[in-house]
Amino acid sequence: MAKDMTKKKIIIVGGGISGLLAAIKVCELGGEVLLFSYCPVKRSHSLCAQGGINACMDTKGEHDSVYEHFDDTVYGGDFLADQIAVKGMVEAAPKLIKMFDRMGVPFTRTPEGVLDLRNFGGQKNKRTCFAGSTTGQQILYALDEQVRRWEVKGSVKKYEFWEFIKIVKNKEGICRGIIAQSMNTMKIEAFRADTVILATGGPGQVFGRCTASTICNGSAVSAVYQQGAEIANPEFIQIHPTAIPGSDKNRLMSEACRGEGGRVWVYKDGKPWYFLEEMYPAYGNLVPRDIASRAIYKVCVHMGLGINGENRVYLDLSHIPADYLERKLGGILEMYSEFVGKDPRKVPMEIFPSVHYSMGGIWVDRKHNTNIPGLMASGECDYQYHGANRLGANSLLSAAYSGTISGPEAMNWAKNGNKGSEISDAELEAARAEVQEEYDRIVNMSGEENAHKLHHEMGDIMYKYVAIERDNNGLDQGLIELKKLLKRWDNIGLTDHSKTANQEAMFVRQLRNMILYAMAITKSARMRDESRGAHAKIKLENGQQVHDADGELVFMPRDDKNFMFTSIVNYDPKTEEPVVTYREFDHSLIKPRPRSYAVAKKE
Amino acid sequence: MAEKKVRFVIERQDSPESQPYTQEFDVDYRPGLNVVAALMEIQKNPVTVDGKKVAPVVWECNCLEKVCGACMMVINGRARQACCALVDEIEQPIHLAPARTFPVIRDLLIDRTRMFEALKKIQGWVELDGSWDVKDAPIQNPYTAQTAYEISHCMTCGCCLEACPNVGPQSDFIGPAPTVQAYLFNLHPLGKFDKPKRLNALMEKGGITSCGNSQNCVEVCPKFIKLTTYLAQLNRDVNIQALKNIFNN
Numbered sequence: 072m073a074k075d076m077t078k079k080k081i082i083i084v085g086g087g088i089s090g091l092l093a094a095i096k097v098c099e100l101g102g103e104v105l106l107f108s109y110c111p112v113k114r115s116h117s118l119c120a121q122g123g124i125n126a127c128m129d130t131k132g133e134h135d136s137v138y139e140h141f142d143d144t145v146y147g148g149d150f151l152a153d154q155i156a157v158k159g160m161v162e163a164a165p166k167l168i169k170m171f172d173r174m175g176v177p178f179t180r181t182p183e184g185v186l187d188l189r190n191f192g193g194q195k196n197k198r199t200c201f202a203g204s205t206t207g208q209q210i211l212y213a214l215d216e217q218v219r220r221w222e223v224k225g226s227v228k229k230y231e232f233w234e235f236i237k238i239v240k241n242k243e244g245i246c247r248g249i250i251a252q253s254m255n256t257m258k259i260e261a262f263r264a265d266t267v268i269l270a271t272g273g274p275g276q277v278f279g280r281c282t283a284s285t286i287c288n289g290s291a292v293s294a295v296y297q298q299g300a301e302i303a304n305p306e307f308i309q310i311h312p313t314a315i316p317g318s319d320k321n322r323l324m325s326e327a328c329r330g331e332g333g334r335v336w337v338y339k340d341g342k343p344w345y346f347l348e349e350m351y352p353a354y355g356n357l358v359p360r361d362i363a364s365r366a367i368y369k370v371c372v373h374m375g376l377g378i379n380g381e382n383r384v385y386l387d388l389s390h391i392p393a394d395y396l397e398r399k400l401g402g403i404l405e406m407y408s409e410f411v412g413k414d415p416r417k418v419p420m421e422i423f424p425s426v427h428y429s430m431g432g433i434w435v436d437r438k439h440n441t442n443i444p445g446l447m448a449s450g451e452c453d454y455q456y457h458g459a460n461r462l463g464a465n466s467l468l469s470a471a472y473s474g475t476i477s478g479p480e481a482m483n484w485a486k487n488g489n490k491g492s493e494i495s496d497a498e499l500e501a502a503r504a505e506v507q508e509e510y511d512r513i514v515n516m517s518g519e520e521n522a523h524k525l526h527h528e529m530g531d532i533m534y535k536y537v538a539i540e541r542d543n544n545g546l547d548q549g550l551i552e553l554k555k556l557l558k559r560w561d562n563i564g565l566t567d568h569s570k571t572a573n574q575e576a577m578f579v580r581q582l583r584n585m586i587l588y589a590m591a592i593t594k595s596a597r598m599r600d601e602s603r604g605a606h607a608k609i610k611l612e613n614g615q616q617v618h619d620a621d622g623e624l625v626f627m628p629r630d631d632k633n634f635m636f637t638s639i640v641n642y643d644p645k646t647e648e649p650v651v652t653y654r655e656f657d658h659s660l661i662k663p664r665p666r667s668y669a670v671a672k673k674e
Numbered sequence: 675m676a677e678k679k680v681r682f683v684i685e686r687q688d689s690p691e692s693q694p695y696t697q698e699f700d701v702d703y704r705p706g707l708n709v710v711a712a713l714m715e716i717q718k719n720p721v722t723v724d725g726k727k728v729a730p731v732v733w734e735c736n737c738l739e740k741v742c743g744a745c746m747m748v749i750n751g752r753a754r755q756a757c758c759a760l761v762d763e764i765e766q767p768i769h770l771a772p773a774r775t776f777p778v779i780r781d782l783l784i785d786r787t788r789m790f791e792a793l794k795k796i797q798g799w800v801e802l803d804g805s806w807d808v809k810d811a812p813i814q815n816p817y818t819a820q821t822a823y824e825i826s827h828c829m830t831c832g833c834c835l836e837a838c839p840n841v842g843p844q845s846d847f848i849g850p851a852p853t854v855q856a857y858l859f860n861l862h863p864l865g866k867f868d869k870p871k872r873l874n875a876l877m878e879k880g881g882i883t884s885c886g887n888s889q890n891c892v893e894v895c896p897k898f899i900k901l902t903t904y905l906a907q908l909n910r911d912v913n914i915q916a917l918k919n920i921f922n923n
Contacts, residue, residue, distance in 0.1 A: 092805070095805050096805065099804055099805060110734070110736055110742075110744060111786070111790060111830070113743075113790070113829075113830055114736050114737075114742040114743060114744050114829075115736075115742075116736065116737065116742075118737065118741050118742055118829075119737050119739060119741060119742075166807040169807065169808075169809075169810060169811045170805055170806075170807065170811075172811035173800065173802060173808070173811045173864060174799075174800055174802060175799075175800045175822070175826075175858075175859065175862045175864075175865055177819050177822040177823040177826050178819070179819075179823070180814060180816040180819050181816065182816060183813070184813040184814050184815055184816055184819075185813060202823060202826075203823055205741065205827065208741055208827070208829075209823075209826055212826060213800075216793075216798055216799035216800070217799055217800075217802065217805075219790070219793060219794060219798065219799060220799045220801075222794070223794050255779050255780075255783075284736040284737045284738070284742065285735055285736055285738070286736050317706065317711075318704065318706070318707075318711055319708065319710060319711035319714055319738055319757075320738045320739075322738070322739050323739070402741075402827070406739055406740060409740065409758050410706070410708075410739075410758060410760075411706075412760075475805070521718055521719070523714070523717045523718045524718050527718070566720050566727055566728060566729050566730065567729035567730060568729075569688065569689075569729060569780070570689075571688065571689040571690070571779065571780045572732050572779055572780040572781075572783055574730070574732050575717070575729065575730055
């Protein structure tokens with residue numbers, strides 16, 4: 072069959088929920104997709120989302136409304152999300168759920184066969200659709216199946232086990248393609264495209280131990296940042312309150328545990344102390360993640376009340392009937408038993424907060440265009456929708472919704488955009504050769520440092536200075552240490568010089584990108600002198616942390632006048648350092664108000 | 675006191691064409707250590723028990739939570755996920771080998787393309803008009819949905835193919851996992867419209883007649899999917915379809 076040369080060619084990097092949904096939209100509009108992924112797309116990190124996906128279905132007699140979902144999201148995000156964008160997302164949510172239902176996502180159902188809903192943090196109404204405790208896996212699979220159908224029809228070509236290295240721009244600075252490398256044969260190739268969408272997920276690995284998959288390294292985002300793409304709000308890193316601490320990874324225990332009635336407690340004066348219920352009577356265990364994480368941190372680190380003096384608290388489901396738990400949370404309880412060796416149906420689980428999600432990411436407009444024409448970003452790798460803190464079960468929603476926006480917009484750009492000059496074969500080859508040279512240099516590195524050890528150290532730095540509680544002394548120190556790490560990167564040595572599946576060389580390249588991303592996060596956190604959502608900054612006086620009369624740490628307040636702006640981070644190629652500026656965003660629909668979960672929300 | 679070590683005997687292979695060989699590594703013991711975490715330690719210090727500095731072991735992993743299916747390998751002779759293989763629960767020294775039912779790319783890294791290709795063969799999807807809104811989705815029987823949920827946990831890891839005596843060069847059998855996926859889509863209120871197509875596909879070469887009912891698959895499935903139950907059910911459905919084909923023609 073002759074190839075249709077008039078078809079618009081869209082490159083999508085990343086095959087999680089956002090990338091796959093964008094791919095489907097492009098195919099439906101007659102485009103051709105080249106889909107790049109570190110892994111078979113069915114193994115993408117979206118499948119780790121457990122608890123559910125928010126949509127106002129209003130099928131529980133609670134008079135839930137789309138407006139309430141909108142307000143909860145904006146309020147939960149501490150008024151840093153673009154409100155027009157959020158409004159579009161929550162309005163589309165119920166339709167997306169019905170589409171997933173038609174695709175075959177096996178949502179958990181009520182006895183009469185309609186979709187069941189559960190509670191989630193930061194929301195008073197039941198609004199979360201779920202497939203047991205593996206909602207992300209089920210949605211990802213349904214999209215994987217639909218994309219396979221388009222693959223059979225010839226509209227999608229998959230490049231699985233290929234790593235995105237960088238974009239290729241024409242003379243006018245417009246993105247016209249990418250350079251990628253086969254992770255098995257190590258062959259480096261250039262690819263032309265009418266539009267490129269990055270849907271590469273979050274940067275969890277920048278923190279070393281986190282709830283993210285090993286492939287969530289933020290390397291692609293950092294690569295385009297170094298090529299001129301702006302990163303927005305990177306300082307807003309969500310710390311999930313309930314994870315199983317581990318040396319290889321912190322495994323997520325879904326917020327659905329709390330949504331289904333789980334209680335968080337520690338012993339105090341010999342008796343169980345349900346501290347979230349006491350501190351936040353209106354929401355109790357269902358406070359948003361930033362609030363719960365800080366409370367657990369305070370109870371363990373500042374009050375010394377963690378289990379056996381360690382940084383752990385109990386997450387207790389043992390009072391809930393076992394058959395109910397099995398139906399609603401089966402998958403994750405099995406995981407806890409398997410990895411910890413204790414049955415959470417019988418004994419309380421032991422958990423501690425962990426880095427989980429990035430609210431920030433590549434800056435995009437409401438159509439998901441970045442500041443580089445022809446380059447788009449979609450899903451967790453962009454910064455849209457969540458402001459300073461994301462509500463649980465809004466991430467599957469934003470992943471899906473952003474794909475339904477970026478896909479059609481990619482086609483729109485391909486057809487109508489001012490793409491400037493065509494890129495010549497010679498230009499393409501020059502860009503490829505540059506990446507080849509850089510790779511060859513890495514394979515031959517023979518210094519003393521081990522890349523995986525450096526990665527571990529970077530995680531320690533980030534957890535020490537840029538996690539739950541931050542202060543400007545620590546952030547300054549963090550930046551100094553990250554810069555030292557960047558220097559030490561030059562002194563890495565490889566033991567693997569193979570031309571087949573050289574994972575070590577690829578990791579060394581990713582690590583440099585990760586360090587530069589870590590610097591962007593840290594610098595942006597340093598510059599934001601307030602506390603908002605996941606970014607909690609301790610007040611300093613004469614360089615010392617301030618405590619109140621009761622000896623409690625004093626945090627800087629939210630400062631709408633100076634900081635209700637989007638942080639914009641640009642890369643300075645001369646110094647390799649991040650440069651932070653601020654940008655207006657739309658907050659015209661809901662007037663900012665103080666955020667407190669001790670009392671019921673007032674609109 | 676000397677630190678407690680865990681010995682790993684790893685079958686390695688430098689490229690798809692080269693010959694396998696073994697190397698041994700010691701990893702510091704710690705409580706909760708799993709096989710992936712141990713391989714990560716080897717990355718940080720890739721030195722064999724003989725003190726030889728070598729290339730780190732190559733393998734595939736993503737989620738480390740037993741959901742993505744990537745880290746399947748043969749551990750002490752049994753196909754399973756490496757992330758949830760706790761050192762405390764398995765015999766030492768620990769033998770790691772690639773699942774050779776699949777082509778080996780390097781060390782423990784294998785090529786499972788054939789599984790994804792098989793999903794195309796069985797038409798593993800619901801034939802949607804489009805991703806646009808069509809007002810409502812059909813109500814579903816919650817019990818049927820529960821069964822679908824169980825089968826939909828299949829993470830295409832390939833344990834069942836590795837364990838199945840009928841998957842291999844001697845047969846075209848696509849294997850238990852992709853076959854059972856046909857049953858999943860036949861359960862869906864919209865997916866069942868194409869049930870005859872899927873059943874006819876399973877009558878072809880490599881389809882369900884290649885299943886020898888050895889029951890190995892259900893033993894190794896890390897997601898505890900009742901593979902043999904659904905294979906039996908499918909076999910019945912395929913026979914009924916075959917009769918329908920005769921009488922309707």
